[in-house]
Amino acid sequence: MFNLNGQVIIITGGETGIGLATVEHLASAGVNVVLGGILEDKGTEAANSINAKGVGNVDFVQTDVRNLAQVEELIAGTIRKYGKLDGLICNAAIFDGFASAVETSDELWEAIIDINLRGTFYACRAAIRHFLTVGKGNIVNVASVGGLVGGADGASYTASKHAVIGLSKQMACDYAKDGIRINTVCPGSIQTEMRANSTRILGEHAPKMRGVGVDPEWLQRTVPMQRKGKSADIADMILFLLSDKADYCVGQNFVVDGGWTAK
Structure with missing residues (x-):
């Protein structure tokens, strides 16, 4: 498509x-995918599994998005290997377990902001520097x-995701004239392993991962479609935004939430 x-x-x-899901979609579309992630076992398994199917090419590079040097090397190393970079998807993020402001420790706040917002900024800035030299580029921030x-999660997560949208809008306005398109995707309640992964990444600073969307009554009350979405639903939107079908889409939020925020 x-x-x-x-x-x-x-x-x-x-x-x-x-x-x-996005990596799998990209690989199937013939993209050379570079997967930067902090979970080495899962990242290596994902790349090996997809490559073994012969449907695409995926490189895994262990990357902690809180580490500026690692993020910049992720970008630079990709350009060295392939001689170009066409697009960036900033998807690395963690939950805060619905911790309220009073329940949010300094350590939890810093971890959420560092991964969800600072990591997105680091990657976008490094990619934009390259895109400016070639006169084109595409970024999708999740x-x-x-x-x-x-009410979709706790204080630090909510602050970080509001900030990602604001940052993306500002960068889109700054660089659209330079051939760089930047948009955001806003998932609703999606069936993933994010709570377990968040607990693993946060370690000793992890709060109890309370959540929404588990109770069928919550889904019926909150989401008009009355079910959780699939990861592939978000991947489909990301691929659209990366494609030339979305050439005039700049600085916009594309919400995929089963109607949650339509009410």
Whole structure:
């Protein structure tokens, strides 16, 4: 459907869930995918599994998006290997377990902001520097309905995702004239392993991962479609935004939430 064959695209946080579905979609579309992720076992397994199917080319590069040097090397190393970079997807993020402001420790706040917002900024800035030299580029930042409304997770997560949307809009306005398109995708309640992964990444600072969408009554009350979405639903939207079918889409939020925020 979308002509992405031969492109080189980086995705952060592509080891599981939405990220992994996106990697699989990209590989099937003939993209050379560079998966930057912090979970080495899951990232290596994902790349090996997809490559073994012979449907695409995926490189895994262990990357902690909180580390500026690692993020910049992810971008630079990809360009060295392939001689170009066509697109970036910033998907690396963690939940805060619905911790309220009073329940949010300094350590939890810093971890959420560092991964969800700072990591997105680091990757976008490094990619934009390259895109400016070639006169084109495409970025999709994965935000959340938690970047549009309250109550989708806790204080730090909500703050980080609102900020990702604002940052993306500002960068889109700054660089659209330079041939760089930047948009955001806002998933609703999606069936993923994000809570378990968040607990693993946060370690000793992880709160209890309370959540929404588990109770069928919550889904019926909150989501008009009355079910959780699939990771592939988000991956489909990301591929559209990376394609030339979305050439006039700049600085916009594309919400995929089963109607949650329509109410």
